[in-house]
Amino acid sequence: MKPIVAIGDVHGLEKWRSIVDEHEDCTIVFLGDYLDPYEYITRRQQLDNLRDIIELKKRRMDDVVLLLGNHDLHYFCDRALPGSRYDFQIERFAEAMFNANIELFQYAYQQGNRIFTHAGIQHSWFVDDFKGDLTQPIAHQLNNPESIQFNAMLRLGHARGGRIGKIGGIFWADISELTDPLHGYTQIVGHNRVDDITERCGYNDNKIIFCDCLRNGKYYYEE
Template sequence: MNKVIAIGDIHGSTKWRNIIDGNKDAQIVFLGDYLDPYVEYDCDEILDNLIEIIDFKRNNKDRVVLLLGNHDLHYISSDAEICTRFDFRIARKAGILFIENFKLFQYAFQLKDIIFTHAGISQRWFEKDFKGNIEHNIADQLNNPTDNQIEALCRIGAGRGGEEGRVGGIFWADRSELKDPLHGFTQVVGHNRVEDITKWVYPDDNKIIFCDCLENGKYFEMHI
């Protein structure tokens, strides 16, 4: 069996280093949000931490996955919604880092029936809004959206200040919008802060595991 480690939202923290040091042979999945810390960091420290993560991926391409989160998109595209704590001091340099290394990042990752995204996938959003095909590989569809799917992919739902009645896409979905996650799959997500790794189990052979607790030194480990 192969060990898989999921590391929740980074937000400038260097605690990920200790995790990878103790799991040298594991598949490592970063769940996104590398910048915009909750506490004050020096600008160079924030950028150096992102550079170190990118270098770690570049040197371990087969076993490291870098997902993107909502706090990353707003440095990449001027069309992305500006999130709280957007740092204008580093915006230009951060944007260059993301764009120059964009091929090292992805939107989703899948191992069998386990799907990793930043914020999660609801059944309703996938079927009605994204118009995905449940019979095909989910991550492939999310990583290669058509022009007609991009708006839904980046959508902000009502739980995070979007239009009432809307469900957020994989960068923005709030836990209140994940009451019926994608049927038949286990999802591993960040975005929604928790004190410790938290699992929700549903009746349609679907589970969702919340991992945004790196600030407490917590991370998710599984064997596949």
Template sequence: MKLLAIGDIHGRTIWKKIVAKERADRIIFLGDYFDSREDITCSEELRNFESILSFKEQFPEKVVLLFGNHDLHYIINEQYSGFRYSCQKAVQEIIHNALQKNLMQMCFSMHSFLFSHAGVTKTWYQSQFGEEYVQSDMVCDFVNKLFRKQPDAFRFTVGPNCDFSGDDITQPPTWVRPASLLADKLDGYIQIVGHTTQTNLAIIDQVAFADTLGTSGEYLTIEDELLQANVYSGQYSEFMYNTNHYTI
């Protein structure tokens, strides 16, 4: 089984070449399809997202579309950095249609791997589901049901750190930053996340930080417990897993 994780899209079309090259069994998009900071227009973002949705509809069991904070703020009463007021209505409509068709979700897990946009902390998870559910093997089922029922549960909220970038263990899987995730990550999983831009794909203490399409151009493949950071040119760095951490 080969898994492919692609970090924050933000309107980029390179995913088409990546999925054609890798021919993975499961392809997981880590969210943030909108709000480009590059020279990508709103119309181009919408067309690209339509292509991603069509890809999902063509391969419903193979493709997983996760939700990011730059997607969420178009369907709740909140605006984060990069919000495009000029295309708010069009983006809102296409996301609502995707949700009605059950094409998007907040969390995905397979074997020991847990995929979400920003990561799942014990503190946030317990606040929503209680202590007895922390060790459950149905983490993503619970998270996805909550998202369907109450998307506002995934909005930004100022926590004890009063950090307005989201660096707080109380933040949801759309917002938590790497330092807080590493300090309080949900036990029992190797988490794969995007959300926070990295110069290079980084794998630290059972968490892979893969928001690198706009920097190093890397994406992540997982096969036979081997996590491998790749770029489209075919170059790659290999990361091997042991019980404590990942090493190059």
């Protein structure tokens, strides 16, 4: 298997370009959130940047993975709650771009016991809320949810403004909620801003690696 690179939340930044150029022999996983920048980036630049990421995927279908985040879903999914910095001036362009290329995106990616999602999977959320099957491939279940399971995937936990006692789904889970990541797996996620790649290990052969630090030029790499 190829070495793997995971690029955290893009949010309009172009730093991914040099990372991709440096790792042409790797599988590249984008962890989602392509729009809604924290800093000033023109709307044209944001959309062009997303378009270039989509074109990269089309050129390298077998070794580029595009995951979706909460800042992507809210532009084209009526069931997704709008996140911060939602931009009404680009919504119709973003919606059209995502819908025209929706087959290129996915919710989760898995290589063996490594699982990539936008925000991460708390073990109790997968078992109790998503009603997943721990004996079956995890990413396949997340990429092919039943309607009620998709509701759980879209859920906000209490840490992000949801109901008390609730844990966020794979688009919204907060770092404070991911205290016991999915047992038996190593997860690589974005969504929660960190200054550098940050690991959290559990007691059930479980680990979660937070990678939302592209703004600092940092990314996940594993041979």
